[in-house]
Amino acid sequence: MKKNLLNKLGTIITSAALLGASLTGCGSAGAENTAASEDVTIADAEVAKAESAEETATVYRTLDEIKESGTINIGVFSDKSPFGYVDENGEYAGYDVYFAEKIGEDLGVKINYVSTEAANRIEYLQTGKVDIILANFTVTEERAQEVDFALPYMNVALGVVSPEDKVIESLDNVGADDKIIVISGTTAETYLEKNYPNIKLQKYDAYAEAKTAFENGNGVAWANDNTEVIAFALENEGYKVGIPSLGSADTIAPAVTKGNETLLTWLNEEIETIGKDNFFHKDYEETLLETYGKDYEDTLVVESGKVQ
Secondary structure, three states: OHHHHHHHHHHHHHHHHHHHHHHHOOOOHHHHHHHHHHHHHHHHHHHHHHHHHHHHOOOOOOHHHHHHHOEEEEEEOOEEOOOEEEOOOOOEEOHHHHHHHHHHHHHOOEEEEEEOOHHHHHHHHHOOOOOEEOOOOEOOHHHHOOEEEOOOOEEEEEEEEEEHHHOOOOHHHOOOOOEEEEEOOOHHHHHHHHHOOOOEEEEEOOHHHHHHHHHOOOOOEEEEEHHHHHHHHHHOOOEEEEEEEEEEEEEEOOEEEOOOHHHHHHHHHHHHHHHOOOHHHHHHHHHOHHHHOHHHHHHHEOEOOEOO
16 A cells, blocks of 8 residues: 555656646746646645545455464453453453354464454454454444444344333333433444433443443443343342343344455355354353353354344
């Protein structure tokens, strides 16, 4: 890309020089100076435009480049148990991490885990900080305009959890001065802002912050993926999921940088192949069974990208 920029600048400078020379042979000194000044201004503007394009260009590594480097960078949550978190030994663990380990194994590369938050998942892909995002990433039309999603590996919807002594079973129960906790950059934030603009939202960047705030009594309820709020209610006494499904049913899928076709194609083939051996059911049983039990397994798991 830098070579293309240098070639472009060379063309601009050469064109400016030729134009200046032609004007020198047929105009006055004043005209020559004016023309030369205009040429420089045009050239400067083109240089600035080219530099701006260079700075904002999307960066990604192809499948071959990843293999050649011997390492793949995968963005996961570090505070969202049981999907992506750091365990007591300081190691990444969870449903998404179990899948990431399989990707690294089948690619024959080491994994560099990059801790991400919901709000910067797209940014990390667009800036080349990660090759793949595996951070409970719900597929939406808006996000699909900025990243490329692979086949899904999990079902999800939105849910709302609240204290047992004041359960929110309908968003119509939310008072004018009440606040619902959401995490910035999530589908819960987008859904509520679009469909319930009068409800006040209390936003946090990280899952740990949102949980702590909710446990401390901030907000009458917490809206998030139903998998997350169900897990919270099961693990913490005194809370109940009053709204287990809000809005439409969606899916969770890996995401790569827009246009990274080689990596996307490999990921889709990988998901289809390992799905034939019920890999994601094994993943569920290793990482989610203790939290959700058997009853949720077939509801949540998607094999080979085939949504039931």
